Amino acid sequence: MEAVVAAKPVITVAALCGSLRKGSFNRGLLRSAIQICNESINGIKIEYIEIAPLPMLNTDLEINGTFPPVVEAFRQKIREVDSVLFASPEYNYSDSSQVLVTVLMDMVTTDNFEEEEIVALNKGLTLHGICFIAFLFLAIVLAPLKNAIDWASRPPNVWADKAAAIVSAGGGFGGGRSQYHLRQIGVYIDLHFINKPEFFLNAFQAPSKFDSDGNLIDMATKERLKEVLLSLQAFTLRLQSKC
Structure with missing residues (x-):
């Protein structure tokens, strides 16, 4: 069989x-x-x-x-x-990304981030701040x-x-x-x-x-x-x- x-x-x-x-x-x-x-x-x-x-x-x-x-x-x-x-x-890296960056910068006035992250973002061109922003809007x-x-x-x-x-x-x-x-x-x-x-x-x-x-x-x-x-x-x- x-x-x-x-x-x-x-x-x-x-x-x-x-x-x-x-x-x-x-x-x-x-x-x-x-x-x-x-x-x-x-x-x-x-x-x-x-x-x-x-x-x-x-x-x-x-x-x-x-x-x-x-x-x-x-x-x-x-x-x-x-x-x-x-x-x-x-x-994508279009004009709309600028809107997102603006929103992220506004967020540093809230309690969403740790203190050191807020300081880094507010300084603008620190390596920490740049990397933190890049991570957030590139991984979307x-x-x-x-x-x-x-x-x-x-x-x-x-x-x-x-x-x-x-x-x-x-x-x-x-x-x-x-x-x-x-x-x-x-x-x-x-x-x-x-x-x-x-x-x-x-x-x-x-x-x-x-x-x-x-x-x-x-x-x-x-x-x-x-x-x-x-x-x-x-x-x-x-x-x-x-x-």
Whole structure:
């Protein structure tokens, strides 16, 4: 009698992008991840979930324990999947960063910081002050993604005990600094991130990584992305004790 081999369970993944731009490189990473799974990874299915329609978090919108329909639909999507794939762009160095720095400088008049940190910030160009400001505004998860995370974390928290992975693309460090802030958020909402491999992509280094429409075209990068997906799949199975 032939042995019956149990079919490998299909892992479902919600793909979320912190950028709302149509041509975003980070959206391109998620499109490529979906294609890779469809073509070369058995047992994993990714669905892209749009977060743009979500209203800004406002608990006044919660009425008798219910959420606005668009929020409830999003929460249900997250509730149903096994794991989550985030594409997290880093806060850019645009004029809006000046607003953030101004806010941070205003905050030194409050009791939010230790005395030595307040002194360092008020001196302006001290090394301590510069590093403290840089840490705060470079490690920021963009508002659309943080808003989605917050809505889904409202009781009952639908992120809890799910596996997750992060990919990012951009200039410089490739969006890597925002990933560590996202990992910190995950600790509180019981979201479990894979540790390796990490995926940071400098989208502007030769050879070209994306085409004019933001689609990933670099084969070496696709292989790196595939390794992330395989790791997420394996970690999800271990977390769920299905393997």
